[in-house]
Structures are given as structure tokens and as C-alpha cells.
Amino acid sequence: MSNTNAPVLEKKSFVQQFLLFCVIILLTIVATLVATPRLKDPYVIPKDLRVLPDLERVPENISPTAIASTNYNISTGVSESKIKSFPQPSISIATNDYAPITPSSFSSAVNDALEKVVSLDFSEGASLSQFATTVENQLNIPVRLDERVLTGELGLDVNEPGAMRHIAAANQSVGSSLKQMLSNVFETPLTFVNWDCVLLITDKQYASDNYLETWIYPLPFDEDWASVIELIHQVIAPVTWNVVGGPGAIMPAGFTYGGLAISQTYEVHQEIEQLLRMREIALWVEHGKENIRIYTVLDSSVLRDLGKSLKEICNSALGDLADESASVSVEQEKLIVRSSSRPFVVYAHQVISAYLGVLDQRSHYHQLPTDTNGDGVGSSMGGGVF
Numbered sequence: 001m002s003n004t005n006a007p008v009l010e011k012k013s014f015v016q017q018f019l020l021f022c023v024i025i026l027l028t029i030v031a032t033l034v035a036t037p038r039l040k041d042p043y044v045i046p047k048d049l050r051v052l053p054d055l056e057r058v059p060e061n062i063s064p065t066a067i068a069s070t071n072y073n074i075s076t077g078v079s080e081s082k083i084k085s086f087p088q089p090s091i092s093i094a095t096n097d098y099a100p101i102t103p104s105s106f107s108s109a110v111n112d113a114l115e116k117v118v119s120l121d122f123s124e125g126a127s128l129s130q131f132a133t134t135v136e137n138q139l140n141i142p143v144r145l146d147e148r149v150l151t152g153e154l155g156l157d158v159n160e161p162g163a164m165r166h167i168a169a170a171n172q173s174v175g176s177s178l179k180q181m182l183s184n185v186f187e188t189p190l191t192f193v194n195w196d197c198v199l200l201i202t203d204k205q206y207a208s209d210n211y212l213e214t215w216i217y218p219l220p221f222d223e224d225w226a227s228v229i230e231l232i233h234q235v236i237a238p239v240t241w242n243v244v245g246g247p248g249a250i251m252p253a254g255f256t257y258g259g260l261a262i263s264q265t266y267e268v269h270q271e272i273e274q275l276l277r278m279r280e281i282a283l284w285v286e287h288g289k290e291n292i293r294i295y296t297v298l299d300s301s302v303l304r305d306l307g308k309s310l311k312e313i314c315n316s317a318l319g320d321l322a323d324e325s326a327s328v329s330v331e332q333e334k335l336i337v338r339s340s341s342r343p344f345v346v347y348a349h350q351v352i353s354a355y356l357g358v359l360d361q362r363s364h365y366h367q368l369p370t371d372t373n374g375d376g377v378g379s380s381m382g383g384g385v386f
Contacts, residue, residue, distance in 0.1 A: 087357055089350035091317060093218040094343040096287045098277040100269070101216040107197040113139040114175035114199075114270075125162035128185065132201060139174060139199075146202035154203060156186055175270060193266040207265050208240060208247055214263045216253050217276055220346050221283055225252050225260065228276075236275060237268045287342035295335040295352055302355055306335055314347045 092101065102108075118138055122131065128145060136143035150156045157163075166181040182190040182201065191204040193211045202211070219228060229250050233241050240246040248268065253259035262272060284291050297303040307330035315322035323341035328348075330336070337348050 087350065087353040089317070089347055089354055090218075091347070093220055094318060094321065094347040094350075096321070096342055098273075098280050098342075100273055100276075101218070103213055103215070105196050106213065106215075107141075107194055110141050110194045110197065110199050113141045114178070114194075115173050117171065118174050118177075120166075120174070120177050120181070122164045122166050122181070124165075126164045127161055128156070128158040128163050128201070131164045131181075135174075135178070135199070142198040144198050144200050146200050146206075149203050149206050150190075150201075153206070154188060156188065160186075179267065191265070191267050195266070207267075211265055212247060212263045213266065213269070214261055215269055216259055216261055217272065218259045219276075220349055221280065221285060228260065228279075232262075232272055232275065236271045237264075240264070240268060285342060285345055288340055290338065290340045291342075291345050293337045293345065293349065295337075296333050297335050297352075297356065298333060299356075300333075303330060303333065303335055306330075306352065306355060310335075310337070310348060310351060313351055314344055318343055318347060 116139070120135070120138070122134075126134065128150070132143045132145050145158055147158060150158055163185055164181060178192055182192065189204040190201060191207050193200050193202065193207055195211055195213075200211075219225065232250060233243060237248070238244070240248045242249045248262070248264040250260055250262050253261040262269070264272070280286070297306065307328060310328045311326055314326070315324065321341065321343040323339050323344040326337070326339035326341065326344050326348075328335070328337055335352070337345065339345050339348070
């Protein structure tokens with residue numbers, strides 16, 4: 001006798017197995033969804049993502065006091081690094097008078113001689129050779145003619161009598177006098193450079209193309225580097241800068257006390273130095289005149305420590321340039337520094353910056369804003385808010 005129910009049972013068994021398989025698949029999907037963390041808003045992607053810590057490495061040739069902060073921009077796919085370093089005080093810029101840092105080929109003896117007021121009388125006429133010899137004897141510094149350029153390239157006769165017929169003004173420096181005397185010789189503009197420890201007389205255009213030197217100009221007092229660069233470009237030898245096709249160049253020096261690296265001729269450097277010296281005097285920083293700088297320090301413990309130790313720190317480092325009459329006092333959140341010594345004022349400002357700030361070397365300026373809290377303290381006294 002045959003079993004007529006067998007096909008029905010087999011059909012039911014197949015359906016049950018299929019349904020069981022579907023249930024297992026469904027449960028697997030549900031379990032996966034439950035186990036996977038979900039974003040609150042899956043459509044919002046942050047523009048800047050921090051990279052992994054092992055990628056935050058300080059680039060080579062960076063000071064060991066530097067730190068690096070790296071951000072990855074997801075919209076551009078570019079990593080951007082900011083190098084920041086803790087400001088470090090520098091004795092080299094704490095001097096009685098404002099002065100740039102010059103290369104080894106620069107002669108301070110030649111520079112000092114050019115700042116003297118000496119009578120130079122060539123009213124009876126002299127050749128260029130006689131002119132150089134007379135200036136050398138009067139100033140007691142080596143003076144040379146750039147004969148390879150003057151004779152070889154320009155074809156000038158350095159021994160022709162009467163080429164120089166000038167009388168220097170009685171109340172101006174030697175440098176200013178020479179600038180005027182050499183401005184038109186044989187209808188040719190000449191100039192002088194402080195080169196290889198001698199005063200070298202040469203062609204002005206040749207000097208601007210071949211006798212460039214790089215000097216470092218410190219800017220220790222809250223200077224906006226970009227505005228100083230713009231000032232120099234506009235008022236000092238405007239047509240000689242690379243921004244208008246000339247050979248001269250200015251760049252932030254990257255030092256933590258602030259400064260500019262400037263490549264120019266000696267004559268232009270003299271003008272820049274004078275401009276920045278006057279700018280510092282306009283900030284009420286001048287050796288021999290009392291300067292009051294007021295800083296707002298929001299951290300009470302740092303304020304207390306600076307009030308107690310700043311004078312000792314500065315005078316200990318300054319040595320012979322120390323100012324025992326300087327005073328450092330604390331009033332509420334203000335740190336008040338008084339001194340008639342430029343070295344003390346400069347170094348104190350750097351020490352305060354070292355205590356309180358991290359300098360972003362990628363920025364074009366390091367600005368400590370002047371206190372304007374309505375208590376009578378203005379920008380003429382300097383200072384900053386931290």
C-alpha cells in the first residue's frame with residue numbers, strides 16, 4: 001500500500017527550511033545594525049580632522065623648544081603644519097642703541113667713521129684717486145676705488161684732475177657728505193659700500209646688483225612685521241625692492257624676539273637702520289630716558305613670580321648693562337616695568353614674552369596687544385595683554 005502523504009510532507013519540510021533560513025538572515029542583519037555605532041548626524045563631516053599623534057612630528061632643523069601642530073583638511077586633502085616655539089630672550093639685541101645684526105664682512109670701524117662729523121673740502125678740485133686717499137687719511141680707515149668697475153666697465157679716468165669739486169656741509173656726517181659728493185661724478189652716479197672691511201667706492205647701479213648684504217633687524221617691541229615691511233618698501237629706495245622688480249628683499253627672520261632679514265646695499269641699509277631707530281624712539285624706547293611699560297598678566301601666579309624675580313633675572317643676565325635703579329611692581333593684574341636703560345627694557349620684554357607666550361613662526365607678525373582698559377595706560381607706554 002503506497003503512502004500518498006509523502007509528497008505533502010516533503011513540501012512542508014522545504015517551506016519550513018526556507019522560512020528558517022530567512023529568519024536567520026534577518027536576525028543576522030538586525031544584530032549587525034545593533035552592534036554598529038551610528039553617528040548622530042551621518043551627513044555632517046568635520047572640515048578639519050586631527051591626524052594621528054605619530055604624524056605630529058617636528059620637522060628637521062627646528063629648535064628643540066619648538067612644537068608642531070598638524071591639521072588635515074578633508075575638503076582639500078592637504079595637511080597643514082604650524083611650527084610654534086617658545087620665545088627665548090636674547091642678550092645680543094639688548095644694547096644701548098638700536099642696531100641691526102651685521103655679517104662678518106661688515107666693518108664697525110668703517111661704519112663708525114662714516115657717522116663722524118668731519119670737514120671734507122674739495123673746492124679746489126681733486127681726482128677720484130686723490131679723493132679716496134684724502135678721505136682715507138682723514139678718517140683713518142682703508143678706502144679703495146673699485147677700479148675694475150670704474151675703469152674697466154665704465155671707462156672712467158680715476159686720475160683726471162678736478163673730477164671732485166665739493167665742500168661738505170659742516171654739520172652733517174661723513175656718510176651723508178660722501179653720498180652727496182659721489183652722486184654725480186663724470187655724470188655718473190657713484191656710491192660707497194662697507195665691503196670686506198674697507199670703504200669701497202663703486203658705481204651705484206653695479207652696487208645694487210652685486211654688493212648686496214643681508215642684515216638682521218630685530219623688532220622686539222610688539223611689531224607687526226607686515227606693516228614694517230610695507231613701510232620700508234614705500235619710503236626707503238622704493239624702486240630697489242623685488243616686489244617691483246629690483247634686487248632687494250625683505251623676509252621675516254623667524255626669530256622668537258621678532259625681526260626682519262633684509263638684503264640690500266650698504267647705503268640703503270643705513271637708511272633702514274635710521275628709520276627703525278626713529279620708530280623705536282616713537283615707541284618711547286630710548287636709552288637714558290625713563291620708559292614705563294605696562295603688561296596685563298591674567299595668570300595670578302605668573303604675575304606674582306614676575307613681580308618678584310623679573311628685575312633679578314634681567315640684571316643677572318645683563319651684567320655690565322644692568323640697571324639697579326629699574327623697578328618692577330604689581331598692581332591688580334598689571335605688571336609695571338620702569339627703567340631708563342634700553343638694554344633692561346628690551347630684555348625684560350623678552351623675558352615676559354618667554355614666560356607667557358608661544359610664537360607661531362608661520363605668522364608674519366608676533367603681536368602683544370597694547371593695554372587699553374580705560375585706566376589711563378596708552379600705547380605710548382607700551383606693554384601687552386596676556
